[in-house]
Amino acid sequence: MRVPRSIAVKKKYKYPHEVFAELEKISSFHDRVAYLRENDSFAIKTILQCNFSPTIELDLPEGAPPFRRDVMPADQTPARIDKAIKVLGKLARYPGQPAASGLGKIKMETLFVNLLETVNEHDADIILAMKEKTLSKKYPSIDLTLVKTAFPELV
DSSP states (O other): OOOOGGGOOOOOOOOHHHHHHHHHHOOOHHHHHHHHHHTOOHHHHHHHHHHHOTTOEESSOSSOOOOOOBOSOGGGSSSOHHHHGGGHHHHEEOTTSOOTTOOOHHHHHHHHHHHHHHSBHHHHHHHHHHHTTOHHHHSTTOOHHHHHHHOTTTO
16 A cells, blocks of 8 residues: 555654764765765755865864854754755855855854854764865765765765
């Protein structure tokens, strides 16, 4: 018997830190690709694209800014990362060009700190690694080859 679409079970949302941690446990490259595709989300694709694309830079100073870590469980944070991460579009620029948003440096840094403070501390660490383009140091199994294979349109 077919289950009507309106009754179909929705899969549980997995936060980037959950997906990336699970990827580290998977040994087969093809299984990692399948797992990444199965658990893709706007936040995961944005993080991977910002980290691995050579044409995307965030117009922010190097290093981690001072911010209050949200130590609540991911599902109890002030904002879900898929919504909060959209602010990165205002902070991105192409190399050698000014930021497209026209925002001042202080406003951009404030937006970034607000993003870090509204997501779970583990996802904030991922965003910081993404900003510095060092996600592969934190999660060695996530590399350019994996991202290009899973999502060829991103990079």
